[in-house]
Amino acid sequence: MAKGKHRDKGTGSIFKEGTGYRAQIVIGYDSNGRPKYKRVRCKSHKEAVEALKTLQSLQGQDRLASPSTLRLGAYLDQWLATRETRIAPNTYRQYEWIVRMHLNPSLGHLKLTELKRAAIQSLIDAKANPGAGKEPLARNTLRTIRNILHKALNDAVRDEIIPTNPANLVEVPKLPGSVRDFLDREQAQRLIEEAKQDRAIGTLALFLLYTGVRIGEGTGVRWQDIDFDRREVRICGQLQRVKGKLEYRPTTKTNQDRVIPINGTLYGELLQLRQRHEAMRFDDPDGLAFLNQFGRRMDQKYFLNHLARLCRQAGIKVVSPHELRHTAATIGLMANGNLHAVKELLGHSQVSLTADLYGHALLESKRGLTNDLEEAFQATPSGQVGG
16 A cells, blocks of 8 residues: 555454454544554454444444544444344343443443443442332342443453443442242142143243253253253253244353253153154254144243243242242252352352342251251260260
């Protein structure tokens, strides 16, 4: 290129960078004639190609601004556009909703280079304590707001738009938490007995109760994920609705596979379910194990309606699939108090999250421990005669 000539805005390139790739386009020039870039780090060349196309499209719509004038709202819109093809559809919808409903209305007007931790903390605190007559957001939602903004700003640091991440030290306040709804032992037992009578819907309800998996993970279990010899199931995918169609995606919410043992009751139910599929000649393209009564993929709303029917037939309160997950976690913790085992069962990223969500169950397990201690201290030592 001849000296003194500038490349046109929107001119893009892709570079190998460490173990990944970088897509970048020219968005302008500084006072010394040096080009200003918008950059995106990617894991693969394919991702980089898609990211470059998105950046060029945004530039064509005049939606890319110089880092010095870029406001958080515009940056988050750009960031979302580059993430859409790189994350699961449900995850993208959550990101978009958080940005549109919580981040942009409160912080979107601030320049990205002037965004401070105090402003982000004020947003979180305001959502936690909105004032008289308004409901505070759940702590998990507050954590999600903070985490999504932190992730977006981390990318801004990597792209050299800002020097540090102002969301690093933002705290999510503890709220007076409401106990999550779940079935007690007797209610769960009644639902189990009712579910055993319904091979199509009931087996999935039993699976959620006995494993604590998320509904998308449950409907995404394939026969090849179930090892009947070792009596265990690998949770490695999920069923999601993408553009109106139920699609199997080989990833979990946390992008981490996990293996869950199958107890005797669930083992027998799954064997009978497989025999039913063979007799009915049900054959899903991905080999999904849980299909509806017509052999089609299990829509979550369809399951929700039929789960409500099972609850009514069992004479218990109607619960959602997510509350079956809470039931598994709560009763499991009450039974043995093993917080780490429950964390692994649920697929939580951190044990602190499990402790926050199920502190009420931990209290009950500790109550059992203190009763055991009482009995141990009162027991007559071996070899001595009490009296």
